[in-house]
Amino acid sequence: MASVTFDHVFKKYGDVTAVNDLNIHIEDKEFLVLVGPSGCGKTTALRCLAGLEEISGGEVRIGERVVNDVAPKDRDIAMVFQSYALYPHLSVYDNMAFGLKLRKTPKEEIKRRVSEAADTLGIQDFLQRKPRQLSGGQRQRVALGRAIVREPKVFLFDEPLSNLDAKLRVQMRSEISKLHQRLQTTFIYVTHDQTEAMTMATRIAVINKGVLQQLDTPQNLYDRPNNLFVAGFIGSPAMNFFRGKLRKDGDKLLVDTGDFSVVIPPSKSKVYENHAGKDVIFGIRPENIHDADFVPANIDSEKVNVKVDVTELMGNEIFLYLMSGSNNFVARVDPRSKLRVGQQATVAFDMDNFHIFDAGTEQAIR
Amino acid sequence: MAVPQNTPETAAHIKRIKKSSAAPTPQIMKQGALTPWLYLLPALLVMSFFIVYPMINTIGLSFQNRDGTASAATTCVEGQSCWGIFENYHYAITAEFNTSSLQAFWKSFWSSSYGNTIKWIVVMVFGTVAFGLGFATLADRVKYEALAKAIIFMPMAISFVGAGVIWKFVYDYGTQQSQIGLLNAIITTFGGKPVAWLSTIPINTFMIVLVGIWIWSGFCMTILAAALKSVPDEILEAARVDGATEWTVFWKIMVPIILPTITVVVTTMVINVLKLFDLVYVMTGGNFQTDVIANRMYTEMYKNFNVGRGTAVAVVLVLTIIPFIYLNIKRFMEQEAAR
Numbered sequence: 125m126a127s128v129t130f131d132h133v134f135k136k137y138g139d140v141t142a143v144n145d146l147n148i149h150i151e152d153k154e155f156l157v158l159v160g161p162s163g164c165g166k167t168t169a170l171r172c173l174a175g176l177e178e179i180s181g182g183e184v185r186i187g188e189r190v191v192n193d194v195a196p197k198d199r200d201i202a203m204v205f206q207s208y209a210l211y212p213h214l215s216v217y218d219n220m221a222f223g224l225k226l227r228k229t230p231k232e233e234i235k236r237r238v239s240e241a242a243d244t245l246g247i248q249d250f251l252q253r254k255p256r257q258l259s260g261g262q263r264q265r266v267a268l269g270r271a272i273v274r275e276p277k278v279f280l281f282d283e284p285l286s287n288l289d290a291k292l293r294v295q296m297r298s299e300i301s302k303l304h305q306r307l308q309t310t311f312i313y314v315t316h317d318q319t320e321a322m323t324m325a326t327r328i329a330v331i332n333k334g335v336l337q338q339l340d341t342p343q344n345l346y347d348r349p350n351n352l353f354v355a356g357f358i359g360s361p362a363m364n365f366f367r368g369k370l371r372k373d374g375d376k377l378l379v380d381t382g383d384f385s386v387v388i389p390p391s392k393s394k395v396y397e398n399h400a401g402k403d404v405i406f407g408i409r410p411e412n413i414h415d416a417d418f419v420p421a422n423i424d425s426e427k428v429n430v431k432v433d434v435t436e437l438m439g440n441e442i443f444l445y446l447m448s449g450s451n452n453f454v455a456r457v458d459p460r461s462k463l464r465v466g467q468q469a470t471v472a473f474d475m476d477n478f479h480i481f482d483a484g485t486e487q488a489i490r
Numbered sequence: 491m492a493v494p495q496n497t498p499e500t501a502a503h504i505k506r507i508k509k510s511s512a513a514p515t516p517q518i519m520k521q522g523a524l525t526p527w528l529y530l531l532p533a534l535l536v537m538s539f540f541i542v543y544p545m546i547n548t549i550g551l552s553f554q555n556r557d558g559t560a561s562a563a564t565t566c567v568e569g570q571s572c573w574g575i576f577e578n579y580h581y582a583i584t585a586e587f588n589t590s591s592l593q594a595f596w597k598s599f600w601s602s603s604y605g606n607t608i609k610w611i612v613v614m615v616f617g618t619v620a621f622g623l624g625f626a627t628l629a630d631r632v633k634y635e636a637l638a639k640a641i642i643f644m645p646m647a648i649s650f651v652g653a654g655v656i657w658k659f660v661y662d663y664g665t666q667q668s669q670i671g672l673l674n675a676i677i678t679t680f681g682g683k684p685v686a687w688l689s690t691i692p693i694n695t696f697m698i699v700l701v702g703i704w705i706w707s708g709f710c711m712t713i714l715a716a717a718l719k720s721v722p723d724e725i726l727e728a729a730r731v732d733g734a735t736e737w738t739v740f741w742k743i744m745v746p747i748i749l750p751t752i753t754v755v756v757t758t759m760v761i762n763v764l765k766l767f768d769l770v771y772v773m774t775g776g777n778f779q780t781d782v783i784a785n786r787m788y789t790e791m792y793k794n795f796n797v798g799r800g801t802a803v804a805v806v807l808v809l810t811i812i813p814f815i816y817l818n819i820k821r822f823m824e825q826e827a828a829r
Contacts, residue, residue, distance in 0.1 A: 175730075175731075176730070176731070196730040196731045197730055197731070197733040197734060199731075203728065203731045205724045205728060207724050209724035209725045210725075210728075211725060211743060212747060213746040213747055222732055226732065226733040270732070274732070274733075280731075
């Protein structure tokens, strides 16, 4: 159990900067998820922490100890790899016991810890099997078990679920969450899947092009994204964006996209008043666009005329792919909605939940 | 039928369909049973003529006298033990041994072609595999990997006779005044005494083995390097995070994972060494107690012109090699089955 700190960490490969001035302090017992598109440097950051990559600048600390020049074996961490990385020539038991044997743990102790971990993960029946005789899900459990038995200070996960099928992934997700609660240890988890990040993390670090975009709780990231990238990355389906201009019309402040304009409610207009006349990007999440016939009570809504392009019935909701002039966007509406493909319709934008970004800097205007 | 173009294929296809509807066995299946044999036939013929027939003939000759005109039993010497028709084998197996006492037998065994072949197998197989594995591991970590490997593999491109000649120069023992041998030149430069590397027993055999190692290490390296490359990096990284030193990673992870390949290389090398002839022939001609089984076969056959004895040694050699070939094939089949 320990905190982990990235202090101005750089990782460069020749001219390419994979990790650019990364600063994160991860509290003890925290479940931090590093998320970002592939190639964004999140795995590199994790590997720097594991000691599998040397950092080009800055400081990595585990607890109070600077580990820049400490070999992976001496960092007291355990890592779960995307490919499971089980030792193919060893049985499941020996795979899990490998690290303990190297640390000269007494035989009885090894046996106790391995069977305990096997119990937790439901792999007692496979202990004598070789990895190739196991299914993907079972292998993943063994990889988890191998990490657990070590009782390390920090657990590292490098996209551990991306080789599993969708159903198993959901199941393992909740098991890893449970494991975190049970073990009360620092977890650092890398994924490109924002759903995994949202469901498991206590805090999420969104990384793009090697740069930390935002570090916050899942709810805050969702509700108050710092910039256009975070807004588009977190949430599925993604937030809709409309290019437009902030315009003053008498008392009213509105966003004019050219095809339609929406009025910013007076309660919120204060923040944006100074930016009138600026080119902005207006963002609104699909669930904040309603079928005009099913607008929830007590919200400030703005009507927009659209053409329905595609509908996807999900059962509990409907995804509408809409067009308004040159803008394409998605709405997630009440399943009772009667809108059909090709129809001209009116939808309501929930003006209590929208985001405005500076079109130049792509930073949120607050 | 809407066939857009009546190409030869479609025509043949239609014909086949028509035929198959009439005959109980479709034509295509009959063809499947016969055609492969047809294609195999040339290879089978060539192999029978050049491998199977000579082998049978060799076995036949090994039971006959020195020019294949009478049974081997006629070569028995009066008053000495005789194995009858197996007399050539009697010679091939026991002639080099002094059976007067256990000690004498022990001594004569280790200077015989059999003893030397065992020395060759142990030292050369161990040497080539160890160097091969070492080079493969190290080459994997240097910047100019391809270049390093090419240099180590290079001796494989030299013929064994050529290599033998080169090393004969290196080992050359000149006169007291001038040493043209590289090794002795180095030794005398540092004030040492020159050594007759190829005629001093027992080091001479090992000096020739060294040449063998020099040649074959590159071969072992290439195969083992390919196996090492197939070990996923993540497994090695997992071991490092798990607490393993580089040494432990090598012995506890890498070597066990590539063990099947190591086994194949070892058996292949054993077969190679058993058949080894050229180096000994070129460098010492089997003199100074450096003879090996394959060179002895040649000596009996083409120096002593004793066809019976020569073929008997050949058969003994083949019988020694067969178990290793069997092992190799078995391994290979297991690997294929595991796929």
